[in-house]
Amino acid sequence: xxxxxxxxxxxxxxxxxxxxxxxxxxxxxxxxxxxxxxxxxxxxxxxxxxxxxxxxxxxxxxxxxxxxxxxxxxxxxxxxxxxxxxxxxxxxxxxxxxxxxxxxxxxxxxxxxxxxxxxxxxxxxxxxxxxxxxxxxxxxxxxxxxxxxxxxxxxxxxxxxxxxxxxxxxxxxxxxxxxxxxxxxxxxxxxxxxxxxxxxxxxxxxxxxxxxxxxxxxxxxxxxxxxxxxxxxxxxxxxxxxxxxxxxxxxxxxxxxxxxxxxxxxxxxxxxxxxxxxxxxxxxxxxxxxxxxxxxxxxxxxxxxxxxxxxxxxxxxxxxxxxxxxxxxxxxxxxxxxxxxxxxxxxxxxxxxxxxxxxxxxxxxxxxxxxxxxxxxxxxxxxxxxxxxxxxxxxxxxxxxxxxxxxxxxxxxxxxxxxxxxxxxxxxxxxxxxxxxxxxxxxxxxxxxxxxxxxxxxxxxxxxxxxxxxxxxxxxxxxxxxxxxxxxxxxxxxxxxxxxxxxxxxxxxxxxxxxxxxxxxxx
Amino acid sequence: xxxxxxxxxxxxxxxxxxxxxxxxxxxxxxxxxxxxxxxxxxxxxxxxxxxxxxxxxxxxxxxxxxxxxxxxxxxxxxxxxxxxxxxxxxxxxxxxxxxxxxxxxxxxxxxxxxxxxxxxxxxxxxxxxxxxxxxxxxxxxxxxxxxxxxxxxxxxxxxxxxxxxxxxxxxxxxxxxxxxxxxxxxxxxxxxxxxxxxxxxxxxxxxxxxxxxxxxxxxxxxxxxxxxxxxxxxxxxxxxxxxxxxxxxxxxxxxxxxxxxxxxxxxxxxxxxxxxxxxxxxxxxxxxxxxxxxxxxxxxxxxxxxxxxxxxxx
Numbered sequence: 001x002x003x004x005x006x007x008x009x010x011x012x013x014x015x016x017x018x019x020x021x022x023x024x025x026x027x028x029x030x031x032x033x034x035x036x037x038x039x040x041x042x043x044x045x046x047x048x049x050x051x052x053x054x055x056x057x058x059x060x061x062x063x064x065x066x067x068x069x070x071x072x073x074x075x076x077x078x079x080x081x082x083x084x085x086x087x088x089x090x091x092x093x094x095x096x097x098x099x100x101x102x103x104x105x106x107x108x109x110x111x112x113x114x115x116x117x118x119x120x121x122x123x124x125x126x127x128x129x130x131x132x133x134x135x136x137x138x139x140x141x142x143x144x145x146x147x148x149x150x151x152x153x154x155x156x157x158x159x160x161x162x163x164x165x166x167x168x169x170x171x172x173x174x175x176x177x178x179x180x181x182x183x184x185x186x187x188x189x190x191x192x193x194x195x196x197x198x199x200x201x202x203x204x205x206x207x208x209x210x211x212x213x214x215x216x217x218x219x220x221x222x223x224x225x226x227x228x229x230x231x232x233x234x235x236x237x238x239x240x241x242x243x244x245x246x247x248x249x250x251x252x253x254x255x256x257x258x259x260x261x262x263x264x265x266x267x268x269x270x271x272x273x274x275x276x277x278x279x280x281x282x283x284x285x286x287x288x289x290x291x292x293x294x295x296x297x298x299x300x301x302x303x304x305x306x307x308x309x310x311x312x313x314x315x316x317x318x319x320x321x322x323x324x325x326x327x328x329x330x331x332x333x334x335x336x337x338x339x340x341x342x343x344x345x346x347x348x349x350x351x352x353x354x355x356x357x358x359x360x361x362x363x364x365x366x367x368x369x370x371x372x373x374x375x376x377x378x379x380x381x382x383x384x385x386x387x388x389x390x391x392x393x394x395x396x397x398x399x400x401x402x403x404x405x406x407x408x409x410x411x412x413x414x415x416x417x418x419x420x421x422x423x424x425x426x427x428x429x430x431x432x433x434x435x436x437x438x439x440x441x442x443x444x445x446x447x448x449x450x451x452x453x454x455x456x457x458x459x460x461x462x463x464x465x466x467x468x469x470x471x472x473x474x475x476x477x478x479x480x481x482x483x484x485x486x487x488x489x490x491x492x493x494x495x496x497x498x499x500x501x502x503x504x505x506x507x508x509x510x511x512x513x514x515x516x517x518x519x520x521x522x523x
Numbered sequence: 524x525x526x527x528x529x530x531x532x533x534x535x536x537x538x539x540x541x542x543x544x545x546x547x548x549x550x551x552x553x554x555x556x557x558x559x560x561x562x563x564x565x566x567x568x569x570x571x572x573x574x575x576x577x578x579x580x581x582x583x584x585x586x587x588x589x590x591x592x593x594x595x596x597x598x599x600x601x602x603x604x605x606x607x608x609x610x611x612x613x614x615x616x617x618x619x620x621x622x623x624x625x626x627x628x629x630x631x632x633x634x635x636x637x638x639x640x641x642x643x644x645x646x647x648x649x650x651x652x653x654x655x656x657x658x659x660x661x662x663x664x665x666x667x668x669x670x671x672x673x674x675x676x677x678x679x680x681x682x683x684x685x686x687x688x689x690x691x692x693x694x695x696x697x698x699x700x701x702x703x704x705x706x707x708x709x710x711x712x713x714x715x716x717x718x719x720x721x722x723x724x725x726x727x728x729x730x731x732x733x734x735x736x737x738x739x740x741x742x743x744x745x746x747x748x749x750x751x752x753x754x755x756x757x758x759x760x761x762x763x764x765x766x767x768x769x770x771x772x773x774x775x776x777x778x779x780x781x782x783x784x785x786x787x788x789x790x791x792x793x794x795x796x797x798x799x800x801x802x803x804x805x806x807x808x809x810x811x812x813x814x815x816x817x818x819x820x821x822x823x824x825x826x827x828x829x830x831x832x833x834x835x836x837x
Contacts, residue, residue, distance in 0.1 A: 050784075054794075056563070057609055064565045140564070140572065192609075211608060212619060212794070213692065213786035237691065239784040243674055244690050248784075251682050251689040403799050406561035410568045421566065434567075441569030 041505065045521035046233045050245040050254035054212055054238045059195045060180045061133060062140040066422075066512060069177055071236060074217055074516050075117075075200040076180025079108060079127070079159075080171050082426045086282065086333045086510030089171045089426060093122065093181055093201065094159075103166035103465060108159045116183055117205035117220040124153035129184040131161070131174075141178035143441075144430070147462075168465050172427035177513075203229040203517035212238055223517070230505075230520035249274065249498055255521070256506065257498040262320045262376070268498045275501050278322060278494040279508040282331040282423035287384070287488040291448040293415050299484060300358035305416075306344040306488035307351035308387050315491050317383060318376045322496065326489035328478045329435055331421075333510035336428050336474040343482040343489045348390060355391050363392020369409065369417040371402040377418050380490070409446050419445065419487075423511050432458040432477055436486075449486035526827065533820045537813060544812040545597075545805060549590050552796070552804050559606045559799040580606055593805060602809075603802035607795070612806040615791065620810070622692045623787035625699055626776055627769060629707035634714045634765070641715075642722035643749065646730065646757075654723075661719055664712030673709045673782040680705060690784040706783040710776070714768055721764045726757035755829050762829070766822030770815045 055068040060076055063069065079094035094108040114122040128151045135145035147167035152160040163170065173179065181201060186194035197206050201224065204217035216235040223229065237254065239245045242261040246268075248254040260268060260276075268276040287309065289296040296302060311325030327343035330336070355361055370381045378399070385395045395416075400408070408414050421431055433440045437458055438450045454477050461473035482489070495508045505518040559580070560573040577583045581592065596603055602612035645657040664672065681689040693702030729735060730753060738752055777789035788807060795803035827833045 056607055064563070064567045140567070196610075210618060210786065211610070211615060212790055237784065238786070239690065240790075241781050241784070244677075244782055244784050247674075247677055247682060247689045248691075251685070253689050253691065401557065401797060403557040403559075403561050403797055404555075406565070406568070407556060407558040410558075410561060410570075410573065419566065441571055442567070 041230045041520040042522055043230055043520075045231050046235065047231050047256065047503070047516075047519065047521060048254045049234065049236045049256040049258060050239040050248050051236050051258040052238075052240060052245075055209070055215060055236075057195065058198045059191075060182075061136075061142075061178045064140060067236075070513055071215060071217070072180070072198060072200075073177050073202070073513050074204040074234070075198050075202045075206065076177065076182060077200060077202050078175050078177065078180050079110075080175040082175055082509050082511050082513070084507065084509055086280070086423070086426055087335045089175045092175075093127075097171075104163045106161045106163070106170065108161070110157045110159060111224070112157060114201050114224045115222040116187075116199050116201055117222055118183075118187065118199055119222055120183065120187075122181060122201050123156040124159045125156075125184045126181055127151070127159045128153040130181045131179055133182075134178045141176065144173050144176055144178060144425075147173075166463050166465055168462060168470060169425065169427040169429040172425040172429070176425050203515075204234060207233065214238065217516075225517060229517040231516065234516050234519075246498070249500065252500075255500045255503050259496055260498045262318065262322055262496070265320060265322055265496060273501050275499045275503070277497045277499065277506070277508070279497070280333050280510050281493065281495040281508075281512065282333045282510045283420060283495070283512075284326050284329075284331045284492050285380075285418065285420045285490040286326075286445075287380075287490055288409075288417050288419050288445060288447050289485075289487065290412055290414050290416070290446075291450075291486070292412055295358070295360045295364060296415070298359045300354045301360060302485040302488075303344060303483075304351045304354035304358060304391055305388060305393070306485045307347045307354060308391055309384065309488055309490065310346040310387060311491055312346070314380060314383060318379050319491065319493055323491045323493040326492050327482070328489060329481050329487070330428055330431065330474070330478055331423070331492050331510075334423055334428050334431070335426060336471050338471075338475045338478045341475075341478040341482050344485055351391060363394065365394040365396070366415045367396045367398045369398050369400065369405055369414040371405045371418075372399045373402065380418060412443065412446055412448060418490075421445075426511065428474055428477075429458075429462055432461070432474070436477060436481055445487065447486050449481075449484065451480060451484055451486075454480045454484075526824075530820070530824070533816075533823075537816050540816055541809055541812050542594075545593075545809055546590070548808040549593065549801075549805055550586070552799070552801055553586055553589070557799045559801065562607065562798040562800075593802075597809075602806040605795075605800055605803050607798045607800045607803070612802045615803060616788070616806055616810055619786055619788045619791045622703075622785045623773075623776055623780070623789060625692075625703050626707055626710065626779065626785065626787060627772060629700075629703050630710035630714065630772070631765065631769060633707050633711035634718055637711060638715045638718040638722060638761075639754075642719045642726060642761075643754075645719065645723045646726035649727065657719060658723070661712070661716035665716040667712075669709060669713060669778050670782050672712060673706065673779060676705045676709055677783075690782070692785050703785075706779050706785060709779055709782075710772065714765070714772075717768065718761055718765055722757060722761040725760045726753055729753050729757045732756075759826055759830055762822055762825055766818055769818050773811050773814050773818070 051067060053067050055071055056065045057063050057068055058072045060072050077093050079092060080089040081092040083090050093111055093114060095111050097106050097108045099106050110124060110127065116122060131145065131151045135142055135148055147163050147165060147170065149162045149164045154160060183199055187199060203220055203223045205220045207216040207218045209215045214235050214237045216233060218233045219229055219231065239248060245254065245257045246260055246264060249257040265276060268274050289302050291297045315321060315323045315325060325345060328338060328341035368381050368384065370377045381397045385397065388395050409417050409419065424430060434442045435445045436449060436451065436454045438444045438448060444450065457473040457476040461470045464470055464473065495512060497508060499506055502522045504520050504522060506514065507518065508514045560576040561568055563576060564572055581589060593603065604610065605612050605615055608615065641657045645654040648654050677689055681687050687705050688702050691702050693699045735752060738748055776787060777793050780787045780790040788810065791803065792807045795807060
């Protein structure tokens with residue numbers, strides 16, 4: 001009676017479950033067959049990349065967000081692109097250039113046979129339009145093109161760039177995604193409509209974007225590199241939880257896991273059917289001091305704190321060993337990096353000596369501003385708390401949500417905070433200007449650091465074309481900013497990507513971008 | 524007044540509720556520290572770029588005039604543009620609503636499917652072993668943090684047994700049924716202890732009522748007794764409990780959406796708050812308010828369906 005009702009309901013539930021499990025097709029391929037030999041690339045396949053957050057916009061001239069940039073770089077290409085080692089540029093849509101004697105006029109030859117995904121051939125008119133729109137003042141990345149006076153298109157396969165003054169980082173600047181080539185006049189569309197379904201010369205073209213869920217690009221049949229891309233499509237899915245991304249990789253729902261948690265790297269390295277990639281990156285993490293707040297205007301205080309930080313311990317605790325202590329404002333992957341830069345390293349005795357020389361020899365109380373939700377930052381702050389105690393420094397940790405932290409940092413309302421940089425171009429100019437020039441708009445990485453020697457060296461290096469002269473100038477920038485300790489350089493960390501072993505050709509440059517046209521899936 | 528009048532009256536009451544909620548949220552979200560420009564510009568934020576964006580978004584105007592603009596747009600059916608994405612807020616909300624609705628509906632269905640038989644079992648075998656087990660075991664679901672329970676289910680059913688996908692929303696009806704099972708189950712396992720207990724308690728109440736004794740003495744079969752008399756009367760308080768919990772759920776699905784990578788409204792809200800995407804926060808809050816009111820209206824209407832004593836006449 002009641003038995004039967006209960007039993008009946010239970011039976012229904014169980015059979016429903018069974019039916020559910022059976023229907024709907026397979027939930028993803030089984031883990032990659034072992035021993036899939038890498039050999040000749042295989043055509044076809046659909047790749048899924050599980051990433052940490054959604055893109056913001058496909059407008060390459062205004063966005064700063066990596067999750068947008070790394071996507072539209074598969075659609076828009078530039079005249080030059082960064083070399084795999086991150087130190088220089090190589091031809092992409094341009095095949096070569098000549099420069100005038102006064103170094104102010106560059107004439108580029110465009111590659112022939114390049115078409116947009118619509119089938120339209122790319123010409124110099126498109127290049128002129130693209131660089132002009134990127135330079136427009138109100139746009140986000142306009143400042144990168146400040147040295148450009150005008151762009152001309154004398155013939156369909158030639159582009160002339162006229163500079164206001166000699167400019168060493170020009171090719172690097174042209175390799176920035178903001179100078180990616182789009183059809184002239186957006187192919188007749190409005191800017192907004194164009195960027196909702198962007199068209200470029202790249203290996204992939206637009207399919208769809210379900211905001212918050214997934215963004216899909218499909219193979220461009222008109223791509224100029226013969227035989228490429230290998231993949232039929234690439235889909236970037238938004239999976240904010242580290243654990244879920246890892247489970248998706250293991251469960252076959254994704255073939256690439258972007259940024260697995262550092263604590264999982266060791267176990268992923270030993271998981272069969274998973275390749276744990278640690279690509280050299282230009283990411284450097286810093287501890288920033290606000291020189292508008294006492295006592296951080298005192299160089300001895302800054303040096304003392306920097307000397308008290310055990311960077312090796314941070315690498316172990318935060319990165320689980322996947323990184324290296326940093327010694328310079330510049331990361332090792334950037335051209336003109338000076339390995340001999342004497343960025344302050346752990347030396348407690350020297351730290352105490354600096355404190356003794358400072359304006360607050362008995363110590364002081366201060367706060368470190370940290371973003372909530374980033375366990376790495378909280379770990380660093382906690383370690384710093386105990387490392388600064390021997391100096392008599394009482395460090396309080398102030399945790400706020402990331403947006404508030406950024407806003408406070410940008411308006412210089414903090415004592416100490418954690419920050420970082422990744423390069424966008426293979427030239428130190430962007431970092432140097434942003435980092436040490438108080439008038440560049442970012443107020444020296446929001447620290448108000450002002451050393452006229454360093455500022456002058458940064459400016460001079462922009463307009464000198466001689467590599468040895470630039471090296472000397474950047475050596476000055478690196479050495480002086482290190483001894484001034486305007487920030488404590490903490491560590492360099494790699495770009496971590498876990499892929500299934502069926503993924504081949506996936507490579508991330510030190511700038512963080514990747515070329516999906518080289519990726520293929522073995523069966 | 525009748526049923527339709529009742530419904531209309533309740534829907535009209537929705538308006539002051541919605542307006543009140545939007546005022547509170549608008550001022551709250553604008554008064555907390557933080558700046559959407561900080562999200563958009565990241566480490567490249569220069570004061571000039573920030574000022575330019577503020578002007579573009581109208582954020583440099585006084586707060587009251589910003590609210591007026593929002594209300595004015597709202598009355599014309601326009602929820603504004605997302606600061607982060609640049610697209611319309613209403614299309615963002617419309618695309619994120621179905622997964623959350625799926626989650627809520629599926630979770631409610633599973634809750635009912637699990638709770639009702641178990642509560643019946645417990646009530647009819649009062650103080651027996653089965654009763655104690657039914658009351659104690661589901662408490663595990665209540666006590667366990669949802670993210671832990673979620674990952675446990677993923678690990679067992681998606682990774683080890685490969686019955687369900689690890690996460691995501693899926694495509695197509697059967698795809699959704701499959702993909703949304705584990706997340707809905709996670710939510711249901713948190714709801715069932717409360718619903719079981721309340722249903723059991725009200726059933727015990729009903730079982731001792733005089734009309735039950737009368738029906739039994741009239742020779743009504745046990746099954747019919749349960750279906751027509753006991754359940755229908757006992758379920759009313761449980762519906763209240765369920766409705767209130769669903770109301771809470773509307774906002775609390777965020778954690779589940781994070782774990783299972785479901786592109787739902789909770790996810791949209793959390794991201795919008797972090798990004799200080801004011802128009803999206805306001806739009807989603809409005810939707811939440813409407814959903815809570817509608818859920819309660821549905822609950823009230825289900826009382827009428829279940830209990831003929833309930834009428835809409837004053």
